[in-house]
Amino acid sequence: MSAIVGQPVDRKDGRLKVTGAAPYAAEFFQAGLVYGVPVQSTITLGHINNIDSSEAKKIKGVIDILTYKNAMSLHQTAGGDPNSGKFSEKDLLPLQSERIYYNGQHIAVVIAETFEIAEHAAALLRIDYNEEKPVIDIAQSEAKTYRPQQGLGGGSPQLKRGEADDGLDRAGVKFEQTYTTPVYHHNPMEPHSTCAYWDGDSLTVYDATQGVFGVQNLLANGMGIPKEKVRVISPFIGGGFGSKGFTWANTFLAPMAAKLVNRPVKIVLSRSFQMFTCAGRRSSTIQKISLGADSGGKISSGKHETTSETSFVDEFVEQAGIATRILYDLANLDIIQNLVRLHRGTPCPTRAPGEAPGTYAFEVAMDELAEKLNIDPLQLRLINYAEKNPFDGKEFSGKNLKWCYQQGAASIGWKDRSSKPGAVKEGKYLIGYGMATATYPANRSKASVKLKLYADGHAVAACCTQDIGTGTYTIMAQIMADILGLPMDKVEMKLGDSLFPQGPNSGGSQTMATTAPAVRAAALQAKSRTIQLAIADKRSPFYQQQEADIIAADGKLYVQHDQARQETYSQILSRNKMEWIDADATTDVTLKDGQKGPENDQAKKPAENPFAKQDEKMDREKYAFHSFGAHFVKVRVDSLTGMVKVEKISSAMDVGKILNEKTAKSQIMGGAIFGIGMALMEGSVYDPQTGRIVTKDLADYHVPVHADIPAFDVQFTDMPDYNISLVGSRGAGEIGITGITAAIANAVYNATGKRVRDLPMTPDKLLA
């Protein structure tokens, strides 16, 4: 028997996906389906005086127009637990008043028999506004900086250890620089989409979401109906990257419109404008980094002060300094978070929120300091290596970053790097190397799984979490296959339906780390229950055997030391006249750092599944749970025109045990490619006079294409971290985008001698 976990098996949903048969939210057609096209504000601040819909209503096929005047009243949706959903803008539930807080805010939905009719009619609405002067830029004089109450990690806006200011004053070598990053838009390939229909007072919603359970919760709360009356379905999601982690207005607008016209309604946001105004974004940041070191490279003190943006209708913090607290062993550190309110929609998490822009600034600063000290940048990181969490002295649950540094350096050919920038030329191209550390927290929360092991020898598990493209369907099936000893075609994971037991939202790289232990526990319970039936049964060859001696493999159960004694699940279940065996498991490690472990939590019921209980020890008293890795990059820069081509990325990652090498590598490469976009070409721009989005589509907002992609060498430690779970695996969805922008920026500097501290590094910034 060879383990299926760890193998690069093909995706369970692969055939559906390569044939176009996988249904996404916009692909469920109910009889009588009609189309809703949202209309958006073209002013940035003010209110609506009048919506003249007379022309629009004359168009044949227009059914009705939903506005604040005829929309149902919504209730506050607030919920603290991220797995219970987060409406993106708590003070701007859709279509509740005439007030306009940002350009692109939804103000109406035109509902028509076809999408084209609705779209045409939407262009005929005449809106009369009263305009006020908005705050549109973080650097504008009206923009007021403040410290948010919930700042870093949901806590204070300042994290301190030691006395950074004193340390900086005393340091022999001082460094200080400011770095800026622009607004980035997630742009999943699937635009946000919702189909909704009512059957009496029951609501069914197909929604493109990273949190099915949360959407159910929010819709029930917001519309004031019992949760049991709301079903949310989302079997396939066309990417999210955080934008579908919060719930946006479209998820409410479709059921609101469906109620109004008493027909099923589909709403798909347009890429142009709508996906750039009301589906979230990554906040811009201004980051000031100060470092103080001795001449040997030991950094004694650091400061990382971030200013990011939020809206006037909710507060979101792009906590760029958050990774800085654990990156290196600095005795004195001061991390500060500021916020500015702008009249824009609310930002939301974007792949490695905080860590992605934060590691750009801090890891470029490290490169700058290394040059100032005349120390190799990799050496500087080793000098300041944190063996334990520098904030509280806890051990890391598993940290093998030195291996990552070694492997990455060897792969890229770090020894060939010239320490003198601009020194290596091939024809008209300048060649440079850069590196940076990658890090992301290892998150895990609560998941429940139901599993049925059928008499015909196949098993189906279900959990209300999602596969947003990361491979959840496949990886969970691999776990089931190994435990039950069944081949991959006899195991199935069902996801994305609120009828299933609650699973995690797909955020914080936690889906796999959270769901896998519950799947494991449910599968173990099903196997155990089957074996217990057999060992108590005189008719079974396992009669009076020890449960621990019986193993499952190759579709059968064996006695380990007497393999002639064997039988199948079918044989056992059939003999007992059972169609299936049920199992369920809840694994819950939701307590935060500093709280007592779940065993001591009185409010929590003990797990009924012993295998689940076994896997609920995530000892946050003893361990710090973080993943680390390193990116090494080689770039080629056209010395005349400033165009940058990333030639090679060597990434070495320590994310615990690798459950599926193909999908895991894909996550790291995908994260790094997202980072190429951040570093070189992406960036949203708002009109400096009006605050309206300027780069409003995929022609003007540039995401990487094939020609931008380098050669990749991705390596994993593949060392299980049994401190996080008995599955041993930490998430891999976000760590790939951390550090990479800095590694590219550092390589560009090494190639050209030009230090760009304002992303993206477009050709114009390399001309000077």
Place this chain on the structure above:
Amino acid sequence: MYPFTLVKVNDTAAAIKSASGNEHAKFIGGGTNLVDLMKMNIEKPEKLIDLNRLALKKIEKLSNGNILVGALVTNTDLAYHPLIRSHYPLLSEAILAGASPQLRNVATTGGNLLQRTRCYYFYDTATPCNKREPGSGCSAISGYSRIHAILGTSEQCIATHPSDMCVAMTALEAIIHVEGKDGKRIIAFSDFHSLPGEHPHIENTLAPADLIIAAEIPALGFAANSTYVKVRDRSSFDFALASAAVALDVQAGSVKHARIALGGVGTKPWRALAAEQALIDKPATMSHFELAADEELKNAKTTLYNSFKKELAKRTLISALQKTGGMV
């Protein structure tokens, strides 16, 4: 999109007749730009005249050595045509530097001559734009103008001409064949596109109901030594920040003839006559390339956000000159 009717025509006369007297009629070939603009409610034709049945899909070599490219020849067919690849690499490279294969498979030569600007504000019907709505004002001049033109601009409009193909064609002095109500005529390439001036909505010298029949590429022996260099924010599938089409005739280290045009920086495909003049009979050296680029860009008018384009255009041109001058 506003509703429209679609008619299919079988010959040029029927196409012109169908368009005559109807200012809301438009011809459609590949539609890659027109349909996009219609979806954004920027173009609102009431009648589309589908030209795809017309026999304008041939590339032929004329007896005088010129090449006649039918208006409906697709970008793909033109770019990969052996005559174009071998005799006019700058044209082939320019076309392949633009858009994507899927777009080039249907985009036509005639349509590309009429490609409209990618100005952000032209595309946004919620903002004023003199090109879209004459007299409404220009949002770009006071707005975000990083991608905008620095040559041929006016107080009314700084929108960049987006075509790559047209940059090569202006360097080659292509001749546009047109058929209209009063018969056939030809238009020199330099006369085809209009500067924005006071009337940025007028983009060319076609009369109502005029139909582009073909583009004629004059024989130009030294165009075999030519190139198209394009600088953009990502490596492919992106409009030019600056581009240069260059054909160079270098003999014994000295430039005998030069054809130069710039893209991404002009309000029309920009023939760089000043740069050409500065190079004739000069040594093909870096310093003369720099002088020629300086000469062409010396009167460029930049904005708060696109001041880099002056330097970038120079370097892009120098890069193309180096390549054709045998230096790279």
Place this chain on the structure above:
Amino acid sequence: MILYVNGVKHDLSVDPDLELLTVLRNNLGLTGTKYGCGEGACGACTVLINGHATRSCITSIGSVGGKAITTIEGLEKNGSLHKIQMAFLAIDAFQCSFCASGMIMSAVSLLDSNPVPSEDAIIKAMNGNICRCGTYPYIVKAIHSVSKS
């Protein structure tokens, strides 16, 4: 109007101002072809028209009457996947897969015209198709694997 989609003749009465993408998805139920941007800037809606990869989102239905249209649903023959579909599946050339239909159609068009493309030719042919998950390295590998066989 008569449409030939995946070898099947459809007689539809639809306005000429509909895009091909809309007709495929909403009238014919062929939802494998995706809306990603609506303006030809992402490639998710790519289909073959007379064998050429084309953006269905900016193709008016009126212009494709009588032409042979192939969508992702038309690649599978007698229950067997097209070799590019098999390669995408085996090499994992997708994550969320929203781009995959368009990617595969562009790849089919490439290999039909150039059965053994170089890596450079693959990249050039595929540049108009965006994958936001960033599976580009696997996509190139998948197409390469088919071209060699």
